[in-house]
Amino acid sequence: MSEAFASLGLTAELVRAVAEEGYTVPTPIQVEAIPHILGGRDVLAGAQTGTGKTAGFTLPLLQRLAASDAGHRGIRALILTPTRELAAQVEESVRVYGRHLALRTALVYGGVGFEPQAEALEAAPEILVATPGRLLDHVAQQTVDLRHVEILVLDEADRMLDMGFIHDIRKVLALLPSKRQNLLFSATFSDEIRELANGLLHDPAHVQVAPRNAESALVAQRIHPVDQGRKRALLAHLISSGDWRQVLVFTRTKHGANRLAEQLGKDGIEAAAIHGNKSQGARTRALAAFKSGELRVLVATDLAARGLDIEELPHVVNYELPNVPEHYVHRIGRTGRAGVTGEAISLVSPDEHSYLAEIEKLLKRKVERTVVPGFEPGTAAPPPPRAAADRPAQRPHEHRRPQPQRPQPRREHRPAGPEHRPPAPEHRPPAPEHAPRAGADDEERQPSTNANAQFPSSGPVTAPGPARRGGRDPRRAGRGREVPALLRGTGRRNG
């Protein structure tokens, strides 16, 4: 099953990790990029989110690091990303794919406490995932050593430039040793990106893959506004009136997936749920029945749907919008594949409008709304009261908590601009020469006040590590020992 990954030259530990993730075949970007990266070449890759690009660079990066022992305590692989969300996601991927290897990873980004990050860095991680501004803060405080970086990854380089990070990136580049491997991933190639790539990459392998996402012209997207309590009736109506034979339906929670599959069954529509609580056997059986056409509806959570590759899937329904906008792109990318057109429909109730706004921001456009006659919002009788656990998403805050499977920082309650910014937190290091800027950069540099509230606690970070490096700002001594929860996974050893 995972021979396809082994045939790319990946070691058993990595093949095992991807198999555990449920991946059976490498995506095109993985097929193309992994052998080049394993061979030590620089790579210029055109790939968007949703193509599997993260594993495309992370797997070979892990393998190269694991193959040798550096004999120093500096960072060996540096992955720069434009946003804290992406940084957190990539770091999570590094830990997931590297779980059978003894490599350490750390995560640094702005808007959260500085000191816990400094402590995580002292634990001598080999891999650092960072946003540029906060990385430079650490450089200024001498809490990070970049003199031994062997591999540099610029992820979503176009977005980093759009966000005004070019100067920060150039400052970081100046701190790295000249002999290193460079990997640049970008969805688009402006003149500015080409200029950056020309100055950075040596004889790069060019890799370009077709996007597997929303902007595929093959996916028709539509929104049906509807009251929460009428979603199931609308879904049943759409399935029956459209005579849909094969529909993948997404819910936000495992419980919601179970309940919906059960209810559809009662409506006479054959459905099964797949999610992380189902045994592998049950998942495989449900998927086989769905693929063969025996099962009309498969209800899935985001995590369970990863790795599902169903050719010519005609309909995807977002029964509930995802709380992470990128998941919308991943979800609808399940249809419109292999040159066949597909339809992605979202049933959106009024309490989900903030999710929709985030999604449309990501897509950079509005998705067409069509009210289905008979399902106009605000016209339904209120649904009968249900048990608390059985209640649909009426409390957006609760549902916006990052999902336990893959914690994600969120954006929705961030202040819009500098005027909303709370005063700089005490534990912030003295501002280096790159002062906070307005606009997109705020996301990266937001003070910790809000951010602290945004993250779930995943237990204290155990990163006491060996003795501190010299030359640190004595003003930081003894400060900021709180906030370990913000640094989920930082400084931990994989495996």
Ligand code: AMP
């Ligand atoms: P990315 O483009 O890196 O953001 O990845 C998009 C999604 O694809 C993520 O949810 C990954 O977990 C998933 N993914 C990555 N590689 C594979 C694969 N070979 N098979 C199935 N899913 C994958």
